[in-house]
Amino acid sequence: MQIGRILGNVVATRKDERLTGYKLMIIQCLDEQKNPQGCPIIAVDTVGAGIGELVLFTKGTSARFAANKTQSPIDAAIIGIIDNIDVYKELPCKEQQ
Amino acid sequence: MQIGRILGNVVATRKDERLTGYKLMIIQCLDEQKNPQGCPIIAVDTVGAGIGELVLFTKGTSARFAANKTQSPIDAAIIGIIDNIDVYKELPCKEQQ
Amino acid sequence: MQIGRILGNVVATRKDERLTGYKLMIIQCLDEQKNPQGCPIIAVDTVGAGIGELVLFTKGTSARFAANKTQSPIDAAIIGIIDNIDVYKELPCKEQQ
Amino acid sequence: MQIGRILGNVVATRKDERLTGYKLMIIQCLDEQKNPQGCPIIAVDTVGAGIGELVLFTKGTSARFAANKTQSPIDAAIIGIIDNIDVYKELPCKEQQ
Amino acid sequence: MQIGRILGNVVATRKDERLTGYKLMIIQCLDEQKNPQGCPIIAVDTVGAGIGELVLFTKGTSARFAANKTQSPIDAAIIGIIDNIDVYKELPCKEQQ
Numbered sequence: 001m002q003i004g005r006i007l008g009n010v011v012a013t014r015k016d017e018r019l020t021g022y023k024l025m026i027i028q029c030l031d032e033q034k035n036p037q038g039c040p041i042i043a044v045d046t047v048g049a050g051i052g053e054l055v056l057f058t059k060g061t062s063a064r065f066a067a068n069k070t071q072s073p074i075d076a077a078i079i080g081i082i083d084n085i086d087v088y089k090e091l092p093c094k095e096q097q
Numbered sequence: 098m099q100i101g102r103i104l105g106n107v108v109a110t111r112k113d114e115r116l117t118g119y120k121l122m123i124i125q126c127l128d129e130q131k132n133p134q135g136c137p138i139i140a141v142d143t144v145g146a147g148i149g150e151l152v153l154f155t156k157g158t159s160a161r162f163a164a165n166k167t168q169s170p171i172d173a174a175i176i177g178i179i180d181n182i183d184v185y186k187e188l189p190c191k192e193q194q
Numbered sequence: 195m196q197i198g199r200i201l202g203n204v205v206a207t208r209k210d211e212r213l214t215g216y217k218l219m220i221i222q223c224l225d226e227q228k229n230p231q232g233c234p235i236i237a238v239d240t241v242g243a244g245i246g247e248l249v250l251f252t253k254g255t256s257a258r259f260a261a262n263k264t265q266s267p268i269d270a271a272i273i274g275i276i277d278n279i280d281v282y283k284e285l286p287c288k289e290q291q
Numbered sequence: 292m293q294i295g296r297i298l299g300n301v302v303a304t305r306k307d308e309r310l311t312g313y314k315l316m317i318i319q320c321l322d323e324q325k326n327p328q329g330c331p332i333i334a335v336d337t338v339g340a341g342i343g344e345l346v347l348f349t350k351g352t353s354a355r356f357a358a359n360k361t362q363s364p365i366d367a368a369i370i371g372i373i374d375n376i377d378v379y380k381e382l383p384c385k386e387q388q
Numbered sequence: 389m390q391i392g393r394i395l396g397n398v399v400a401t402r403k404d405e406r407l408t409g410y411k412l413m414i415i416q417c418l419d420e421q422k423n424p425q426g427c428p429i430i431a432v433d434t435v436g437a438g439i440g441e442l443v444l445f446t447k448g449t450s451a452r453f454a455a456n457k458t459q460s461p462i463d464a465a466i467i468g469i470i471d472n473i474d475v476y477k478e479l480p481c482k483e484q485q
Contacts, residue, residue: 008184015177066364073163080306087299105281112274170260202475209468267454357461371403378396
């Protein structure tokens with residue numbers, strides 16, 4: 001899974017009918033410091049997340065399980081709203097062993 | 098899913114027969130500001146999209162569901178025509194919590 | 195799917211027996227302008243493509259469908275020989291809407 | 292699979308119910324020299340790993356097998372605690388054949 | 389599939405039991421000129437490859453087929469030992485059509 005923030009949404013009138021009823025959210029992937037990482041993806045929302053929220057999302061087959069639509073064209077889904085990110089090391093880890 | 102724009106198409110006479118009947122579209126991936134992101138991919142069109150249009154596309158197993166050809170070599174499909182991209186924050190998000 | 199060019203092939207005497215009989219082609223991924231993109235991959239050939247040819251290839255589960263070997267270690271397959279790439283915009287698209 | 296180090300964890304009260312009971316670990320991917328590589332991912336823990344530990348993790352369908360939850364939204368899982376990394380060549384390999 | 393070289397191996401006493409009996413090899417991905425490409429991955433060995441050898445490896449579901457363990461957490465496997473890489477063009481291809 002990955003951490004992301006909802007930047008907005010996409011509107012598509014003409015689309016695969018199996019997408020009907022889902023809000024298509026634009027998610028910016030983030031690292032553990034909440035810095036943007038890579039390019040945004042479009043995910044269906046399965047938890048009622050809102051614009052600007054920090055979310056947990058999943059990709060691939062797991063997204064279809066999240067949406068309970070295993071035979072759909074969905075390949076990304078929001079599966080949690082993040083309350084807190086606990087990072088015990090702020091900097092990329094140095095070896096300790 | 099990802100946002101993309103159709104740049105053109107690919108013609109292949111000699112190909113896997115399960116691709117017959119599909120237009121093979123060249124899609125440039127875009128970010129939420131419609132800037133190009135990464136390299137183009139080739140996707141089958143399942144919604145009747147045209148050259149230059151902004152589309153929603155999907156990759157992997159979800160593309161075969163989109164095309165209703167679950168046992169085919171398809172790994173990318175156009176699944177929607179984007180009317181509008183609503184971005185509530187133009188810049189990569191800063192932390193607000 | 196992606197556009198690629200066949201750079202050569204790999205010879206492996208000791209290999210998974212389900213790869214026997216396939217030519218293992220080295221494919222350079224290309225963008226729509228035929229510029230190299232990312233690192234080469236090794237794909238089985240299912241259409242009789244030759245060295246130097248421009249091809250369409252697929253990755254993941256779709257490659258096993260292409261090879262009609264759904265329970266094999268194949269994860270990339272050549273599925274078409276490209277006759278022509280029609281690009282209607284030579285430069286990365288600017289927004290038009 | 293990949294080598295990673297656990298940087299911390301994510302707390303999400305509102306989430307897909309199939310994630311309940313799993314600790315959602317933040318993992319920094321590492322190379323064989325234990326240098327950070329790419330952006331962190333969130334994985335469920337299946338082996339009882341702790342913060343700061345060097346772990347082996349897997350992604351995609353294999354993560355659902357690891358968690359013995361094949362129909363869940365899980366797409367990454369910790370599957371081992373690494374005791375030792377034996378690298379016989381410290382530098383990126385030069386050709387020897 | 390991809391070309392790689394075995395750099396070493398990882399030892400994990402506490403791990404998913406379905407990994408027991410496999411040597412967990414560290415593989416550096418290579419391009420067709422045998423230059424390192426991207427970060428190393430950990431793969432199970434299915435062909436008896438040794439440290440320093442040039443190998444063919446596969447990722448995802450195909451790796452579980454390679455290992456004949458379709459319901460395991462394995463997501464990468466060595467499936468061949470490369471005898472020779474025949475590249476007919478040493479430089480990234482220029483267009484010839």
